[in-house]
Amino acid sequence: MSKITIVDVARISGVGVSTVSRVINGHVDVSAKTREKVLAVINETGYVPNDSARNLKRTDAKCIGVLIKGITNPFFSPMIDIIESEIDRQNYALVLRHAGPEEDEADVALELENEKRLRGIIFLGGGSEQSKEKLRDLKIPAVFSTIGATILDRDGNAEYSTVSVDDRLEARHITQYLMNLGHKNIAIITEAMGRRSVGHLRLEGYKDAFAIKRQPVNDELVFYVEQNMEHFSIENGYRTTQRILASGKDITAIFCVTDLLAIGAMRAIADAGLRVPEDISVCGFDGMEIGRYSNPRLTTISQPLDQISRETVKLLFDLIESRSSHRHIVFPGELIIGESTMKCLT
Amino acid sequence: MSKITIVDVARISGVGVSTVSRVINGHVDVSAKTREKVLAVINETGYVPNDSARNLKRTDAKCIGVLIKGITNPFFSPMIDIIESEIDRQNYALVLRHAGPEEDEADVALELENEKRLRGIIFLGGGSEQSKEKLRDLKIPAVFSTIGATILDRDGNAEYSTVSVDDRLEARHITQYLMNLGHKNIAIITEAMGRRSVGHLRLEGYKDAFAIKRQPVNDELVFYVEQNMEHFSIENGYRTTQRILASGKDITAIFCVTDLLAIGAMRAIADAGLRVPEDISVCGFDGMEIGRYSNPRLTTISQPLDQISRETVKLLFDLIESRSSHRHIVFPGELIIGESTMKCLT
Numbered sequence: 001m002s003k004i005t006i007v008d009v010a011r012i013s014g015v016g017v018s019t020v021s022r023v024i025n026g027h028v029d030v031s032a033k034t035r036e037k038v039l040a041v042i043n044e045t046g047y048v049p050n051d052s053a054r055n056l057k058r059t060d061a062k063c064i065g066v067l068i069k070g071i072t073n074p075f076f077s078p079m080i081d082i083i084e085s086e087i088d089r090q091n092y093a094l095v096l097r098h099a100g101p102e103e104d105e106a107d108v109a110l111e112l113e114n115e116k117r118l119r120g121i122i123f124l125g126g127g128s129e130q131s132k133e134k135l136r137d138l139k140i141p142a143v144f145s146t147i148g149a150t151i152l153d154r155d156g157n158a159e160y161s162t163v164s165v166d167d168r169l170e171a172r173h174i175t176q177y178l179m180n181l182g183h184k185n186i187a188i189i190t191e192a193m194g195r196r197s198v199g200h201l202r203l204e205g206y207k208d209a210f211a212i213k214r215q216p217v218n219d220e221l222v223f224y225v226e227q228n229m230e231h232f233s234i235e236n237g238y239r240t241t242q243r244i245l246a247s248g249k250d251i252t253a254i255f256c257v258t259d260l261l262a263i264g265a266m267r268a269i270a271d272a273g274l275r276v277p278e279d280i281s282v283c284g285f286d287g288m289e290i291g292r293y294s295n296p297r298l299t300t301i302s303q304p305l306d307q308i309s310r311e312t313v314k315l316l317f318d319l320i321e322s323r324s325s326h327r328h329i330v331f332p333g334e335l336i337i338g339e340s341t342m343k344c345l346t
Numbered sequence: 347m348s349k350i351t352i353v354d355v356a357r358i359s360g361v362g363v364s365t366v367s368r369v370i371n372g373h374v375d376v377s378a379k380t381r382e383k384v385l386a387v388i389n390e391t392g393y394v395p396n397d398s399a400r401n402l403k404r405t406d407a408k409c410i411g412v413l414i415k416g417i418t419n420p421f422f423s424p425m426i427d428i429i430e431s432e433i434d435r436q437n438y439a440l441v442l443r444h445a446g447p448e449e450d451e452a453d454v455a456l457e458l459e460n461e462k463r464l465r466g467i468i469f470l471g472g473g474s475e476q477s478k479e480k481l482r483d484l485k486i487p488a489v490f491s492t493i494g495a496t497i498l499d500r501d502g503n504a505e506y507s508t509v510s511v512d513d514r515l516e517a518r519h520i521t522q523y524l525m526n527l528g529h530k531n532i533a534i535i536t537e538a539m540g541r542r543s544v545g546h547l548r549l550e551g552y553k554d555a556f557a558i559k560r561q562p563v564n565d566e567l568v569f570y571v572e573q574n575m576e577h578f579s580i581e582n583g584y585r586t587t588q589r590i591l592a593s594g595k596d597i598t599a600i601f602c603v604t605d606l607l608a609i610g611a612m613r614a615i616a617d618a619g620l621r622v623p624e625d626i627s628v629c630g631f632d633g634m635e636i637g638r639y640s641n642p643r644l645t646t647i648s649q650p651l652d653q654i655s656r657e658t659v660k661l662l663f664d665l666i667e668s669r670s671s672h673r674h675i676v677f678p679g680e681l682i683i684g685e686s687t688m689k690c691l692t
Contacts, residue, residue, distance in 0.1 A: 035573070238639065264639055
């Protein structure tokens, strides 16, 4: 059997070779109908893209490193595709690495820099205080994505850029949303990490909402996730909510600082024979896909991951080509009102 | 400020240095209470693990490559941790790579082999027919994990090993479970890919269940996911189920060949004003965490990812140390009966 070529696929699909190539390379400027037709032909014929161009790029091209903190965090998944295609448009290749929970991402970044033809690096997650010092050794520009300036740098001498939402401000907004629904006894589920962590910033925002209302924060309603398992996981949300319910505290709403925690919280409430939102309102933070399909749909703060991803790559190339110095770009989050919150009835 | 050392952490925690080390390295033989205490001290003191041992390993140690097909597939996430710790116990380091949807994982594997001190490679997902030829060029042992023998090799001349469930058999089992509940008009949501793909194998199992009952398969109840988006995603399950409902076909159950599809299917049914399982039973395949926390909980086939992960690493080291030739190991799946299926009422 002679090998199927891209020309065959184009002929059978009734489109040009360049269109087939655009479909294969995931370009967005192809109509859904055309894409579907070409993909169907590729599937039927068993066509294998001739990777010479891509291989050339992979072995010779300049690269951008993308370093993900935490292997199992699905929050970052939707960002990868966008970042990859933006990097691709600049004719760079993407090199992806994970840093394990006990690895310092700065170490991994320095290793990556030595190995590869890296021109820049994007950090997704991470940004602990200890990394900061080590980052000085990086010779290439770095952009932290979804990590705000306040996590990394308090004295303004930026040696890296950030693109993110304002975690503290957005957490205040969603807490105020619960307050406006009449909720007073609002529990929060967060993690007990350093003061620059996302969990801490979102807790600060929760406290800000009370401060603005001149109401004291009830420390007994601040619940920390279990330490001996992944912090921002569904299971941890489930277990921590079981602790909240067992505590006997009189609460009418729970603010979970991530959507995954909230998914677990809703299930724990249902398993206790209570209803969301009639008995307890639940809200999350992040705007992950699962919250749009859960039952009930989740009220949350949506992070504009599309914009954040694109701006991250744009800023990185501005830095690489010396069109910009380091900057901290903040996008607004969006309050998504789902079915998991309602007016306080008590 | 003098640098905090592991000795300081041990002293403040009131445990030995080796215990602190075990906590840092994620060993499981530390009590939850001790772990929590040590982690709290690490957080408070800002202790940074001295990575010298780990760094040494990372730069000099022999490596095992783990290649994940598809960047956004959370199905594999729980396997990574187990595989990493098993590799670690052998004093090897793990190198993780992703292969994009249009990349041939065999190409990426060959590239990885050149770059790294690889002694073996584990494939999570992938295993297309075209990869098979190229795999002959790999000089190191390869194990495909969660991919069965039939996907890769039909003539028995194994040049790689596999560890998986029998997708076809397990799909037959869950279809038979629906039949035993009295369902006759059972739709299936799968993908239209090559005959060795997981989607195709699970469709064959569905057909087997009908064949055993000597009932014809109604081809109009076989629904394929949308081509122009990620195949095994929640959104695709949602959209494909909308098509099923709009088709006006009289169905009482849907077998989704992955759990993510099933999560989307349940939401689409609810949005159409119907109830799961009273109006339509839904089941999935995989046993992902989300199905244990969804509302209703999902009926599914659970893959023993723990066993599969451990056996994958064990087999790979047997191959590396020439204690075994290539083998195909099959684990049974487990039918998990959730709340999303019930007796057919019509």
